[in-house]
Amino acid sequence: MREPPVLATEDLTIRFGGHVAVDAVTCAFERGTLTAIVGPNGAGKTTYFNLVSGQLKASAGTVRLNGEDITRLGVADRCERGIGRAFQLTNLFPSLSVRENVRLVAQSRARRGFDLFSRASSHVELIKRAEHVLAEVRLADKRDVTVSALPHGDQRKLEVALMIALGAQVLMFDEPTAGMSVDEVPVILDLIRELKADKDRTILLVEHKMDVIRTLADRIVVLHNGALVADGEPGEVMRSAIVQEAYLGKAPDAAAATETAHG
Numbered sequence: 065m066r067e068p069p070v071l072a073t074e075d076l077t078i079r080f081g082g083h084v085a086v087d088a089v090t091c092a093f094e095r096g097t098l099t100a101i102v103g104p105n106g107a108g109k110t111t112y113f114n115l116v117s118g119q120l121k122a123s124a125g126t127v128r129l130n131g132e133d134i135t136r137l138g139v140a141d142r143c144e145r146g147i148g149r150a151f152q153l154t155n156l157f158p159s160l161s162v163r164e165n166v167r168l169v170a171q172s173r174a175r176r177g178f179d180l181f182s183r184a185s186s187h188v189e190l191i192k193r194a195e196h197v198l199a200e201v202r203l204a205d206k207r208d209v210t211v212s213a214l215p216h217g218d219q220r221k222l223e224v225a226l227m228i229a230l231g232a233q234v235l236m237f238d239e240p241t242a243g244m245s246v247d248e249v250p251v252i253l254d255l256i257r258e259l260k261a262d263k264d265r266t267i268l269l270v271e272h273k274m275d276v277i278r279t280l281a282d283r284i285v286v287l288h289n290g291a292l293v294a295d296g297e298p299g300e301v302m303r304s305a306i307v308q309e310a311y312l313g314k315a316p317d318a319a320a321a322t323e324t325a326h327g
């Protein structure tokens with residue numbers, strides 16, 4: 065039997081009063097893929113993320129992780145099962161070193177017995193695990209730096225390290241380059257590219273910048289007024305009239321003219 069997608073939403077819906085912010089979104093995400101979720105301001109992208117990560121409770125519909133219905137679980141339970149959301153962690157210890165932060169997260173996970181390292185909970189094993197994760201996010205040379213002294217870009221890398229140490233299989237990034245300096249942007253994009261190379265992970269990315277989407281995404285899902293209006297390979301989705309109109313703000317005729325003009 066074919067294994068279920070890592071993550072799937074079925075008719076996922078949330079209403080705020082009379083406003084439907086996410087409208088019956090059915091979408092599946094396969095292991096080893098990076099999907100960009102795009103759409104105009106207010107389309108429902110962040111709200112969709114909140115429904116997947118558990119920050120918001122759905123009015124209707126289902127969220128499944130590896131086939132398991134997790135719709136009624138809270139953020140912590142979803143996180144333990146492998147849903148990681150970048151830059152939302154409040155559990156950084158600013159006065160401890162980078163490595164201590166990662167070690168503590170690895171330790172809490174090992175105690176709860178959620179991964180292969182559950183028996184490797186000796187101090188030495190946990191340090192090894194922390195070193196491995198820090199190498200993966202290119203922070204090994206900052207291992208002894210106190211978190212509060214880290215530049216913004218490195219704090220973000222550390223947050224990714226914590227997601228990995230927590231055992232996330234689904235990594236969600238909501239505008240990862242927002243608020244970053246020109247120097248930091250390529251660093252975080254390289255990091256996402258490297259995370260994507262690990263085919264066990266499934267990455268969801270909300271992003272406005274088309275150049276970022278073009279270089280990273282295997283697939284684009286377009287939301288508009290809360291509903292999924294396009295889903296497919298990036299080139300094809302970007303060329304579709306609905307995207308030209310909904311996302312780029314051009315009428316279909318103008319979009320067609322632009323396409324013709326550019327061959």
Ligand SMILES: Nc1ncnc2c1ncn2[C@@H]1O[C@H](COP(=O)(O)OP(=O)(O)OP(=O)(O)O)[C@@H](O)[C@H]1O
Pocket residue numbers: 080085103104105106107108109110111112
């Ligand atoms: N807690 C809330 N209460 C009421 N309305 C909300 C709430 N959260 C979101 N909305 C509304 O839901 C709609 C979708 O918002 P959301 O932030 O998900 O859009 P978005 O696509 O992420 O936009 P942006 O690109 O600007 O971040 C908007 O109309 C927003 O005002």
